[in-house]
Amino acid sequence: MPEVEVHLTVNGEDCRLSVEPRRTLADALREDLRLTGTHVGCEHGVCGACTVLVDGAAVRACLLLVAQLDGHEVVTIEGLSSPDGSLSPVQQAFRDCHGLQCGFCTPGFVVSVTALLDEHPHPTEEQLRHGLAGNLCRCTGYQGIVNAVRQVAASSAEARP
Numbered sequence: 001m002p003e004v005e006v007h008l009t010v011n012g013e014d015c016r017l018s019v020e021p022r023r024t025l026a027d028a029l030r031e032d033l034r035l036t037g038t039h040v041g042c043e044h045g046v047c048g049a050c051t052v053l054v055d056g057a058a059v060r061a062c063l064l065l066v067a068q069l070d071g072h073e074v075v076t077i078e079g080l081s082s083p084d085g086s087l088s089p090v091q092q093a094f095r096d097c098h099g100l101q102c103g104f105c106t107p108g109f110v111v112s113v114t115a116l117l118d119e120h121p122h123p124t125e126e127q128l129r130h131g132l133a134g135n136l137c138r139c140t141g142y143q144g145i146v147n148a149v150r151q152v153a154a155s156s157a158e159a160r161p
Contacts, residue, residue, distance in 0.1 A: 001020055001021060001022075003018045003019055003020055003021075004018070004019060004020075004021050004067045005017070005018055005070075006018075006019060006066055006067055006069060006070045007070055007071065008066075008069050008070065008071065008072050008073070008074055009072070009073040009074065010029070010033060010035070010073075010074045010075075010076065010079070011035070011074070011075055011076060011078055011079030012079065015033065017032055017033075017066060019032070019066050019067060021065065021067050022065060023065065023066050023067070024061065024062055024063070024064065024065060024066065025052070025054075025061040025062075025064040025065070025066045025069060025074070026038055026040050026043075026050045026061035026062045027040075027066075028066040029052070029061060029074075029076060035076050035078050037076055037077035037078045037107045038050050038051075038052055038061055038076050038077065038107060038108075039104055039105070039107055039108065040061075040062055041104065041105070041136075042062070043062045044062070044063075045060040045062060045063040046136070047105070047108070047135070047136045048060065048105065048108040048109070048112060048134045048135030048136060049104060049105050049107070049108040049135075049136075050062045050108060051107075051108035051109075051111045051112050051134070051135065052074055052075060052076050052077075052111055053073075053074065053075040053076075053111060053114070053115060054069065054072055054073070054074055055072055055073050056073075056115070056118065057115065058111060058112045058114075058115035058116075058134075060134075075111075076107075076111070077107035077110055077111055080110065080111070080114060088110075088114065089152050089155065089156070090110050090113050090114050090117065090148070090152055091110055093147075093148035093149070093151040093152045093155075094106065094109070094110055094113075094144075094145070094148045096148070096151065097144045097145075097147040097148040097151055098140075098144040099140060099144035099145040099147065099148040100140065100144070101137075101139035101140050102138075102139045105135060105136060105137045105138075105139075108135050109132070109135045109137065109145055112131060112132065112134060112135050113131065113132070113145075113148070113149055113152070115131075116128070116131030116132075116149070117149070117152055117153065117156070121153060121156050122153045122156070123149065123153060128146065128149055128150075131149075132145065132146070132149075
């Protein structure tokens with residue numbers, strides 16, 4: 001099968017890839033671009049470990065073909081931290097609130113929470129729970145993750161003039 005050329009922006013960098021038409025975004029990120037923070041858990045879009053932002057929306061990278069993303073912008077967990085290496089507010093809150101244990105699901109949660117807070121800076125309990133529903137964790141019991149979301153929402157409310 002002939003390869004297709006794809007031009008997209010990943011974490012602010014222009015990327016040109018030549019890929020087989022059925023290559024998933026998750027595989028292209030991990031294998032072609034060496035961005036291994038996007039984890040692959042189930043390969044069925046159920047666990048959320050592969051969650052990335054495409055044009056600002058949280059999506060499952062294991063379900064998207066990279067060929068579908070020509071001209072689009074992708075942000076992975078690696079793209080959320082500052083260029084100087086400092087953590088994003090969501091990453092810092094996960095650290096502060098012990099919202100991670102083994103770390104396998106953490107990148108997907110952090111990306112999902114980032115999208116949630118972009119849409120709902122001060123989520124209601126229902127919005128918070130719905131925003132986390134697409135990600136599975138077997139270690140934390142979720143309370144640290146919920147606390148992290150609440151911490152970021154509270155700090156952004158305090159920062160407003």
